[in-house]
Amino acid sequence: MEQFTNPDQYAKWLEQAINWLSANVLLIPILIQIVACVAVIIPALLLRSRLEKLLARLQKWKPFLQYAGFRRFANVLPDLAFPLLLVVFVWLLDAIAVQAGYRHNVIRLIASLLNAWIVIRLAAAIVNDPVWSRTIAAVAWGLAALNIVGWLDPTIEILDGLAMQVGEFRVSVYGIIKAVLSLAVLLWVASFASRLFEQRIQKVHRLTPSVQVLMAKLLKLVLLSVAVLFALSTIGVDLTALAVFGGAVGVGIGLGLQRIVANLISGVILLLDRxxxxxxxxxxxxxxxxxxxxxxxxxxxxxxxxxxxxxxxxxxxxxxxxxWSHSDVKLRLKIPVGISYNCDPHFAIKLCNEAAAKCQRVLENPGPNTLLRGFGDNSVDLEIRFWIDDPQNGRGNIISEILLNVWDAFKEHDIEIPFPQRDLHLRSGDAPIKIEMSSPQSPPQTPKPDGASQDA
The missing domain is CATH 2.30.30.60 (SH3 type barrels.)
Incomplete structure (x- = not known):
């Protein structure tokens, strides 16, 4: 604790820092690199506004407007105009230093940091998933750190040395990491490209919706298959060996995946026969x-x-x-209506047709038509028939609207809507029938033994 209160200790630390700067930083080659990196800031600032305007035009490009990831990518690009210009100029300095044989460790350090920062910003804009964004950021900063300290090539050699021989195939940790990264990138690119193609296919109105869906699904399957094959080829897998694997998969499909394959084939059939x-x-x-x-x-x-x-x-x-809309979207609906035997069925049919014609969804040609279906036990049975051409908007709402119009019309013109009725006929016999009304509080009465009274 005394060393923090001793002024001589601070002077000693300051002297040590100055000595380290003199030995590692305040060297002419390092100072030249720092001055060169600072100097390229000037042309980057001068060209910044022009590049921002050029990148801002991408926000109005149709492919960027159709995909949410592209829209976020286009929105973040103008803000990266200065870092993009700066990293280009820094890498030009690095190339010049390498060709001239000068030291370029500081230039390479600044370029690596700028690359990692730009990649992270673009990944955060394109990838909406926070898990993938953090993964890409960690990988980018890790590669930048290894490149800065000069451990990138030795690390690759160490990971490549951790390998095992499986038959004629060599499996290494570096190969697995490279395959996983390649597969992730290629699958993302294939999925993104399939969505773009699907949007383009949907704009071809000459194709039916079923053909559009079929082409989009087949294209996505092809792109994903190509991505997997490319990822396997990056680690040296012989693609001819997949024939044996395909035979094993075929046996598995025949034994345990019958329903899944049946659904897949049924989906293709549905798309083909439309x-x-x-x-x-x-x-x-x-x-x-x-x-x-x-x-x-x-x-x-x-x-x-x-x-x-x-x-x-x-x-x-x-x-x-x-x-209901396979070959024709027109659909006929039927509504049963009953009227009393005391009402005029001709007038009721006229009112039903007028009530149905008031609805906007009911077609005028052919118009609504009401038929007399029969004479029921309690009513004269009518049936309102009408056509619509938008079944996707539902049938319950249009039926309810017509029934409300019929109700209003019948009420206005005193058309009675009957309800079920039953006539009870009592025939007297030898024994008299006595009807008694008892309150809920009174106890139930015991029937007489001779059956002289009964409750009804």
Missing amino acids: SIKPGDVIAIGETFGWIQSLGARYTAVHTRDGTEFLIPNEDLITTQVEN
């Missing part, structure tokens, strides 16, 4: 709704109450499906 497509209104079993999307394994059906059912594709192939 029996259903996104936007179709279907009913399968007790599920009614419109198709939200067609997946490789299942089809998403969205109902009017907000529930989304994931129906396996095999069920859509093997069971009966009602497709």
Whole structure:
């Protein structure tokens, strides 16, 4: 504790710092590198505004507007105009120093730090997942630190030396790390490219929705397969050896993955025969709704109450499906209505047609038509028939609207809507019938033995 209160100790520390700076920093080669790095700041500042305007134009480019990751990437680029220019000039200084045979350790240090910082900023803008962002940041700073201290090449040699021989194939720690990083990058690039192609395919109106989905799925599968093959080739895997692996996978599919493969094949069949497509209104079993999307394994059906059912594709192939918009979006609905026998059915039919015609969703051609279906036990049975061309908007709401219009019209013109009635006929016999009304508080009465009175 006394050393912190002793002024001589501070003087000693200051002298040691000056000696270290004199021996390691205040050297002419190092000072020249520092001055050169500071000097390139001037042209970077002069060109900053022009590069910012050039990078800002990317924000109006359509591919950047269609993808959220590209939009974030385009928004952050103008802010990186100065660091991008600075790192370019610093790397030019490093190349000049290497060609001239001068020392360039400080220049390489500054360039590595700038590279790591730019990569982290761009990764944070493109990758929305915080876990992946932190992973990319850790890898970038780790590589920069190894490169700064000169341990990058020795570290690679050490990791490559930790290997084992599996038959004719050599597996090393460095190869595994390189394969994992390559696979992650290639899968991300393949997924990103497939989304871009899918957006472009959806704009080709000459293709039906089913063909658009099929092409997008096949393209994504091809890109992901190519990414995996490239990742395997980076570690020296002989791709011809995959034939044996493919045979083993085929046996596994035949034994344990029958339902999964059946759903995959059913999905391809649905896309090819175009029996259903996104936007179709279907009913399968007790599920009614419109198709939200067609997946490789299942089809998403969205109902009017907000529930989304994931129906396996095999069920859509093997069971009966009602497709209300397969070849024609027009749909006829029927509403049963009953009137009293005391009312005029001709006038009631006219009122029903007018009530249905008031709704905007009901088509004028063919217009609504009300038929007399029969004479029921309690009412004259009518049926309102009408057509709509937007089944995706639901049927319950249009039926409710028409029934409300019928109710108002019947009330206005005194058309009676009957309810079930029953006539009770009592036939007197030899024994008299006595009806007694007892209050809830009174105890139940015991019937007489001779059966002279009964409760009804």
